[in-house]
Amino acid sequence: MRAMPHGPTRRALLGGAAAATLACPALGGTRPRVVVVGAGFGGATAARWLAAGGVDTTLVEASPNYVACPRSNEVVAGLRGIEAQTLGYDALGRAGLTFVHGTARAVDAGARRVSLGDGTALPYDRLILSPGIDLRFDAVPGYDAAAAEAMPHAWKAGAQTVLLARQLAAMPEGGTVVLSAPANPYRCPPGPYERASLIAHFLKARKPRAKLILLDAKDTFSKQKLFEAAWARLYRDVLEVVPLAGGGQVSEVDPAAMVVRTDFAEIKADVACIIPPQRAGRIAAQAGCADRSGWCPIDPVSFESRLVPGIHVIGDAAIAGAMPKSAFSANAQGKVCAQAVIDLLAGREPETPRLINTCYSLVAPDDGISIAGVFRPTDGQLADVPGAGGISPLDAPDAVRRQEAAYGESWYRTITREVFG
Amino acid sequence: MSRRYSPFLLALALACGTAARAAELRPPPGASSCTGCHAQGAAMGALEGRSEAEIVAALAAFRSGERPATIMNRIARGFDADESRAIAAWFAARGSH
Incomplete structure (x- = not known):
């Protein structure tokens, strides 16, 4: 064995x-x-x-x-x-x-x-x-399963992920990428923001005149301060973030015209990644x-x-x-x-359990951040154990950020081996 | 930690002989989460086979902030000394593989 x-x-x-x-x-x-x-x-x-x-x-x-x-x-x-x-x-x-x-x-x-x-x-x-x-292909007007072939969600890994990667690689210089994040709850709370970071990294390196617009259906999100600090440091010229309060909720998409609409704007996208509610x-x-x-x-x-x-x-x-x-x-x-x-x-x-969660995200290659939590049943719900958990320090030195990126990679190898190996 | 058994369950456990022992071999609260990161060959290292004292001391040092950490300081604060000892004993008893 x-x-x-x-x-x-x-x-x-x-x-x-x-x-x-x-x-x-x-x-x-x-x-x-x-x-x-x-x-x-x-x-x-x-x-x-x-x-x-x-x-x-x-x-x-x-x-x-x-x-x-x-x-x-x-x-x-x-x-x-x-x-x-x-x-x-x-x-x-x-x-x-x-x-x-x-x-x-x-x-x-x-x-x-x-x-x-x-x-x-x-x-x-x-x-x-x-x-x-x-x-949920009934939640964003215009966004159904067919629309996802033009505007990938890439929120179930596989063909959709590859499609989005190919669209980004083939995008014209100076193009516009739209990425929309749903309201809570949804799979992988920090995921849209890691995606925004890494797409911005890609644009900066490969399509320096291109823009990424992040449309968010909420005003607060996981690891927010860490992401926002990284964006200000790394992606100021590439990434524009529109929170809910700024009109960030997508009201409609038109996949044939590659148009994404909010209550206040109509954006023509070269690549649109729409992460719908779930x-x-x-x-x-x-x-x-x-x-x-x-x-x-x-x-x-x-x-x-x-x-x-x-x-x-x-x-x-x-x-x-x-x-x-x-x-x-x-x-x-x-x-x-x-x-x-x-x-x-x-x-x-x-037995009354206690559970741990740890999530690593990259804000750039070799630049990692994390959130952790310890949870126990409290009043019929799984609640945070007070005093435990939280996000990486905002002022972590580069060496710690590199270490967290490496730990994220190690975690992936370990958990996939434990579950599928 | 809840260890309440009804008279029926207690009788059943005695009848079955091994039930009580099986209950004692259950992972203590929190322990089963650890192997999501900790394994042989991983950057975080396996916990199985480390001594109870070593794991208890590490968790205490992470909790107090005495030992530098990226994430274990945040996780260790979710467990008190008794809970840490139970987790440490469980991993120590599992030996190395």
Whole structure:
């Protein structure tokens, strides 16, 4: 067996005991079955933890491979190839779980069954949904799935990321790039601002007469002071930021004319990246786990849905209080949720968890910033542990910024190996 | 830390024998998040196999600001001395792989 960051060691410690517990005759003598839908940072993590804990685990994923969002802004800016973001599922198939390539079409929560596109039905004792996001193609007038081919969102890494990178590379000298950021909540809160930074870096280096206009549907955002300081230092002549209060909300797009409109302006773009509002992935709503916001309320101890018993929701789809929708959060939630599921199946009360999030962003190559948080259930929500977390110091010396950039790279290698390796 | 068990669950745990032990082997609050960054070969280094004392001391020094840090100062402040000790003991017990 290949040495995994948490494989054999945990199997020896936790797996043996938990497996014996789960096969306890008092519980009926059969191994409980858990189905996990979605093999991203949340679902794949949860499935691995369950399998290591002796649970009969089936992981359902529609895509042939995973294209990771963290670091994909570097692909947009021509600093990195998409292949470096593309991860196979082969290792998950060897992780002691059943990996099913298929689309989860519907959940029958009453019968505790997931049906797949090919008609297969997967029964479960508990279900974990980690479906990520769906882009809302009904939220910005003119911006539908077809419009995204002209004005990429690139908010699900893959073909869209490559499309945006190609458009930027092919853009005429002196062109205009429009980038729009949605209102909260959405996947990767600092992501639009890292993207603005790296596109500005690209323009400065390769298209020095070009401009980037960032249209924002809000006035405050993650790591704001750090981004704004970097923009003032590095991109003063390239980047124009229009916050909500300045009319930054996109009111309409016309992809045929490459026009982006706000209440106050009409901008002709050479490249337009429109990041629309989002909701939990389709299966979450189909299963009844999404509320009117489009996201999924959960119990902060077990991540069990507040709306449908027996179904847990993790990752971007969940309403996780103060925890941001990030790969790090999804990974941390995957482990906590899987352990809670093991405990519930064994008749134990899940322990009150504590979770960590860390997100690195680049403001330029080799120039990194971070935000961290520690979270615990408080009044039914995941809340910040007071006094912990926060952003990098504003006055960090260059050496620290380089170190944070390197730590961001290291984090990506570590987490992708832990989840997909 | 919640360790309340109903009489039914306690009886079940005793009947099953290993349930109580399995419960004790659960990661303490916060511990399972650490391996998102910390692993063998990573810039942040693996935690498994380090001694309990070493991890406790590192967390205390990060918390107080005595040890220079980029991010661990912000994270360590989310855990008190007892919570840090539980995390340290868990990683120390997992040994190196």
